[in-house]
Amino acid sequence: MWFDKILLISFVLLPSCICLDTFTLNQAIKDGDVLVSGREIFALGFFSAGNSTNRYVGVWYNQISNQTVVWVANRDNPVPDTSGVLSINGDGGLVIYGNNRSFPLWSANVTLSSPNSSIAKLLDTGNLVLLENENSQKVLWQGFDYPTDTMLPLMKIGLDRRSGLNRFLTSWKSKDDPGTGSCSYRLDPSGFPQTILYKDRAPWWRAGVASWVDQTWGTATILVNNADEVSLMSSAKNNQSNFSRTVLDESGTLGRFTWNDRAQKWTEYWSAPIERCDFYGECGPNGNCDPYATNTIDCTCLPGFEPKSPTDWYSRDGTDGCVKKKGVSTCRNGEKFVPLESKKIPDLSRALVNMNVSMKACEQGCLTNCSCVAYSSSDKTGCVTWYGELMDTRALPNTGQTLYVRVDAIVFAQYAKKSNDSLSKKTKLAISLLSVLALFLLVFLVYWLLRMKRKGKRRRDEYSFSSLKESTGGMEPDESSMSSDLPFFDLTTIAAATDNFSLANKLGTGGFGSVYKGVLFNGKEIAVKRLSKTSGQGIKEFKNEVLLIAKLQHRNLVRILGCCVQDEEKMLIYEYLPNKGLDFFIFNETNRALLDWTRRFEIIHGITRGIIYLHQDSRLRIIHRDLKASNVLLDASMNPKIADFGMARIFKGDQNEANTKRVVGTYGYMSPEYAMRGRFSVKSDVYSFGVLLIEIITGRKNNGFYHEEHPDSNLVGHVWNLWREGKVLQIVDSSIGESYPVNEVLKCIQIAFLCLQEYPADRPTMSEVLFMLGINAALPSPQKPAFLLERSSSSMGGKLSTREGSNSLNDFTCSVVEAR
Known part of the structure; x- marks a missing residue:
């Protein structure tokens, strides 16, 4: 107690001495002081939320004028005035005091054997850590273990199986109150890991299977699932030119944002839930939600099931879901599995997962167990089987998986017939379209031959990418989409932009030709890669480069603006990068x-x-x-x-x-x-x-x-x-x-x-x-x-x-x- 009293007296008598990104036992962060991380990316100090006068210790982006708080320490125990102090107490742990210096409003609950040497540090990741001493990297406590409503790059959510620590996001109560709200976003460790958003403790939205590259986050995501922990972490990194964060707001919406420095605002490029089918169990047990259906009803029953409450079902209330059709047996009665493609597979917390079983063995194992109602894979590998209700199934055209649902022989025959009929209709339609196309091509060919004979030469400004299949490793591209997405420049336009390929505009020479700087008529600067006639890069490599770069969009890949193919010239037009090569x-x-x-x-x-x-x-x-x-x-x-x-x-x-x-x-x-x-x-x-x-x-x-x-x-x-x-x-x-x-x-x-x-x-x-x-x-x-x-x-x-x-x-x- 005597040591704590001396420490408290020092708060009053000594001026606040704060290093750039650290403070020690003999220092304190008073209301008005700011701790800044090494590269000045994040700041820590006292703040007030919205219109509230309460004071909280938080971390925010230091270089953004619009204060964006990403972590709060005393979210449920605010300081009512500006008397707050953040310090290291006699036990070596972090504490926040208000007017009453005898009882902390918040504590990190750390007790050390040698408390005098502990040091608190704000990292460039936004993580506030408590280290054993100035020269040690041993972390005794860290803010990232207790996230609030924001997930930053390199922050984990999930369960530490050794300590029992479970990291998850929780929303603020309101814009004026960062206290623990009613929404949370967690990694469910049961079965195969999946992320679920809860509202008022009930499932609100389910992201589905967590994977090494989780499309939910739009970036590389590291999944760890072993005896020590199960966690999910974004591997992106905040730096001075690229800020990103994922936020759970008080309404129950999870959104991912990036900072637009030019517009000076946060840009949202992904959020959930948005549409009706995003909400957990929208169509109830054994129901399938499809917002892309051609009819007006989003909810349908999975094969072999019927609405539990038909009246409510056709009134667009699918809460009760579906039940198995009456009088139908699916136990050793010739039953089979109907494949449903492009689905978000049902809730994995209700399933069994075996990563060491092939899909063929998975099917046989499910078929021999009458209690098994469906099977699929977990992220395209392993075996997942369900033995009860299939909850939260929906259509996902681009990223979904195939769900195999157990049905009786009659339903399977009906499904097979419907598939064949649909295939037959598609075949007839395809034949009709091909016939029309063949006639059109014949007429065009006759017209073209007559014109070629009359002119005696090919048109100079046309180029065909019809043989791209050879240059792309056997994958045939969509030629029409490429021709529409990638502009073709006229030779005269490029010549004018580069001052007829003058030496003054020449940027350099490579193995396949020269590169020139150019300026288009609208003032846009370009770089023109002009292949020499003796270039080692033939038409195959040229087509390959055009096709690949036209389909790639990433901030760390050079962007192609178009190409020019005329006479014997082959040129690629890129964005101009003033700093040349590395x-x-x-x-x-x-x-x-x-x-x-x-x-x-x-x-x-x-x-x-x-x-x-x-x-x-x-x-x-x-x-x-x-x-x-x-x-x-x-x-x-x-x-x-x-x-x-x-x-x-x-x-x-x-x-x-x-x-x-x-x-x-x-x-x-x-x-x-x-x-x-x-x-x-x-x-x-x-x-x-x-x-x-x-x-x-x-x-x-x-x-x-x-x-x-x-x-x-x-x-x-x-x-x-x-x-x-x-x-x-x-x-x-x-x-x-x-x-x-x-x-x-x-x-x-x-x-x-x-x-x-x-x-x-x-x-x-x-x-x-x-x-x-x-x-x-x-x-x-x-x-x-x-x-x-x-x-x-x-x-x-x-x-x-x-x-x-x-x-x-x-x-x-x-x-x-x-x-x-």
Whole structure:
């Protein structure tokens, strides 16, 4: 008690002394003081909500003028006036006092054996943590374990099975009161993890199956489900140029927002529930809600079921749901399963999940158990079976799964007949349409031949993408959609924009031609990639690049504006990026000083997010195959954008790797299995990313690197030798300065070596790389990386050749090797 009294006297007698992002036992945060995180992303202090005069300790965005609170400590115990103090008490824990300094209004409930050394720190993630001492990274308590209404990147929701701590969002009571409201958003750990929104303790909306890439969040989402914990976490990261948050409001709406700096407001790009079928159990047990149905009734019964209350049902009240049809047996009576495609599968808390059973075995197991009413998969894998009511089923045309419902033989026969009749109608319609189309094509062909004969030449301004199937790994594109989405520019327009391709507008030269800066008639700046007539990039690669980039939309991928194909000219028109390529900075003695560690770390994050989008978030799974510094462009804000997709390959949804006899790419960046055996996968890009990461940290090129201490090693080999010797910081680019975060740099080097491991299975995925970049925890020890010796190029029999262009906007190096 005497220590606490001395501490309380210090609140009155001593002025508040606050470090930038920390405070200790002898310091306190008074009402009016503000604690700011290291990179000034978040701030902590006292605030009032709306029109209330009560005071709360909270965390908000420091760089946004419109105060946006993301976490509240004493949400249910406000300070009635401005006398509040946040401090570390004699036990070493965080407390909030009001006028009465004897009894805290709020406490973090931490008791330490050595309380005098504990320190509180506000991190750039928005997390308020209590550390053991100034030099320790051991977290004794953290605000992220007690979220309020907002979920930030790297914040978890879910259950810690060791401690019993359950993290979930709860809404505010109102705009004026951040107290615990009536809505909560939780991760349900029973069965296969799923997220559910509750209102007044009743299910209100169910997101469904939680997965590694959860479309609910619109970003890569890390799911952990093991003996220690089951949790869900967004792997995105707040930084000075990109703020995002997910908020549960008091009405029961979950929304995801991003900050629009130009408009100075939060932009909502996803929310739920919205439509009628979003609400939990809208059509009751065994009902199916379909807002896309052609009739006026959203609710229908699943096959083999009928409305429990027909009068209410046809009055659009489906609360009572459906029951099994009377007098029908589905137990060893010739029953089968009706497949219902594109569905949000029923509530998994009412199901059994077995991840080690195939779908065929799942069907047989359900069929032999008369109590089993339906089966499906959990996120396209494993086996899920239901033994009671099927609750909260609805149509999801784009992201749904197939639900197999048990029915008797009669219902199955009726369903099969209906399907055949529907197929027959579709077949007849297709034949009719094809006949009309064939007639139209015949007339057009005759007209075209006559015109060609009359003019004696082809039309100059037309181009066909009809053979794109060959260049896209067997996946045939929608030609009509591409032609409508991607503008075609006239040659005269491009020539005028580039001043007839003058040398003054030339940005650089790559393996396939030159790149020019241009200005369209409306003032828009463009970059024109003009393929030379002797270019190694043929029509196949050109079509591939046009098709791929036209279908890709991501802030870390270069955006294509159109193309020009006329006479013998083939050109791609891109958005103009004034800062050229990453190689223009990191490989130049003068320019590299413009990239401090903070900027380089943001560039690493941006490249990682771009590759994640290519590998798993876009509609197509894409392997870039030529990831390197010159193919990473920088916009006006130094945000990275991945470019040059001429060598990229599309994978089908269930395809993981492929072989090729034509190895393309750049020596020094290619993975060993690709360079030597022609086998490539997403892990090939991971290897190239590892090389690029080493180059960003060191400011050196992997190719052509020489050091007298390790004369036989390339850059990767040299850095590996320094890593083993404990001297790896010697190779860090000196232009970064002396004040860079050593642990963060060492972590990036370790991640690079994990990406450079010889065997693809040992390398992490890019989602795992992003997760590792955002955590402060021990990482796995890497094995010796592949291709340490630059001399190893001789082992390829001299067939490998490279062409290096100057630093340019779209520098492209193509290497061709015949695979063994």
